[in-house]
Amino acid sequence: MNGGRKIRVAVVFGGKGPEHAISCLGGGNVLRVIDRDRYEVFPVGITREGAWLQVDDEPERLAITGGELPTVEAVAKPDAHVVPWARQGDAAVVASAPGHVPHIFGEVDVVLPVLHGPYGEDGTIQGLLELAGVPYVGAGVLASAVSMDKEYMKLIFQARGLPVAPHVVVRERDWPAAQAPADEQRAVAAQIEALGWPLFVKPARGGSSLGTSKASGPDELARAIALARQYDPKVLVEKAINAREIEVAVLEGLDGAAPETSLPGELRLDGGEEFYDFEAKYLDQSSGMLIPAPIPQTDIERIRAMAGAAFNAVSAESLARVDFFYTPDGEILVNEINTLPGMSPTSYFQKMWEASGMPFPQLIDRLLESALRRRPGLR
Numbered sequence: 001m002n003g004g005r006k007i008r009v010a011v012v013f014g015g016k017g018p019e020h021a022i023s024c025l026g027g028g029n030v031l032r033v034i035d036r037d038r039y040e041v042f043p044v045g046i047t048r049e050g051a052w053l054q055v056d057d058e059p060e061r062l063a064i065t066g067g068e069l070p071t072v073e074a075v076a077k078p079d080a081h082v083v084p085w086a087r088q089g090d091a092a093v094v095a096s097a098p099g100h101v102p103h104i105f106g107e108v109d110v111v112l113p114v115l116h117g118p119y120g121e122d123g124t125i126q127g128l129l130e131l132a133g134v135p136y137v138g139a140g141v142l143a144s145a146v147s148m149d150k151e152y153m154k155l156i157f158q159a160r161g162l163p164v165a166p167h168v169v170v171r172e173r174d175w176p177a178a179q180a181p182a183d184e185q186r187a188v189a190a191q192i193e194a195l196g197w198p199l200f201v202k203p204a205r206g207g208s209s210l211g212t213s214k215a216s217g218p219d220e221l222a223r224a225i226a227l228a229r230q231y232d233p234k235v236l237v238e239k240a241i242n243a244r245e246i247e248v249a250v251l252e253g254l255d256g257a258a259p260e261t262s263l264p265g266e267l268r269l270d271g272g273e274e275f276y277d278f279e280a281k282y283l284d285q286s287s288g289m290l291i292p293a294p295i296p297q298t299d300i301e302r303i304r305a306m307a308g309a310a311f312n313a314v315s316a317e318s319l320a321r322v323d324f325f326y327t328p329d330g331e332i333l334v335n336e337i338n339t340l341p342g343m344s345p346t347s348y349f350q351k352m353w354e355a356s357g358m359p360f361p362q363l364i365d366r367l368l369e370s371a372l373r374r375r376p377g378l379r
């Protein structure tokens, strides 16, 4: 309770990025489990065009039904816009006093963004909420932006002594469709060749494995780059690592304490997929996670320590999931950090915390509590 009333929470989901449906699944799951005795909940959906709307508080309609992925449009209250300038066709930013943008946030105590990818997990909404002076769950602007961009995320991890897979960043100018390669382009091609085959190709600011594919030779590489570019003009080409995939869920420590890490989980692919692709993540019932990961205790400790170090390296806050490659000879590489990890019913962030003794409703309490305690302004 907050001054004799319930804490008002805006749960924001959907969004302009390609992970719209995944975000809806997570938003629906949060609406389903959040403690209604403690919180007054305002569900807010961002449509694929970027309009912010009040949506029906009906979690069951934010699930996969008959193979159909959910959308904000399907649950939106008609014309219940909450951010006037985000309406389709209105490109201008409307001037507004601090605390009045967006106006629904003037009425809520805290925002819980269940958003993934660009325009959600990348510092943009975090910047909007900083300007509005509204507390929110999750990392701040810099940590969100850095963690969304696999180029800069990996640079920071390397600078902090966290090993990552060898990779090359391919920008538009490095790999034109039908032009004779200039020196710079030849240099990039040589760097890629030096990584050795096979390679993984992915959009730099992607997620949910969308646009990610494996390339075993130059022709496949060209196709893989074209696919990744459908999501992002900047692409990462990475050496394929033959390894098990281990993940750790992380929470910000309370009152300045070190980050807390969950038991690690190991991804299991039993549906015949070659890697952990979109299908394996969300649609294939046979993929799953073993918690705790069946690896030696010393490696469990190393991975948990690295998860905490990765969280600190980017100055994450509230929560994150850190994903690793664990090679047959015990080498541990950080693959990525997700500052707003999936929270859909099949997501592992909450499963790892459940297995570590913190059920999902309690986890939501913890996230909201730490957001409300956070000092406003520069931290």
Ligand SMILES: Nc1ncnc2c1ncn2[C@@H]1O[C@H](COP(=O)(O)OP(=O)(O)O)[C@@H](O)[C@H]1O
Residues within 6 Å of the ligand: 165, 200, 202, 206, 207, 208, 209, 210, 212, 238, 239, 240, 241, 242, 245, 275, 276, 277, 323, 335, 336
């Ligand atoms: N270098 C790599 N070696 C082996 N598998 C990889 C590599 N990069 C990505 N993958 C596979 O692709 C999946 C998605 O890649 P990832 O970098 O985690 O992007 P996303 O942000 O979309 O999750 C990984 O979980 C893994 O299965």
Ligand SMILES: [Mg+2]
Residues within 6 Å of the ligand: 208, 209, 323, 336
């Ligand atoms: Mg991943």
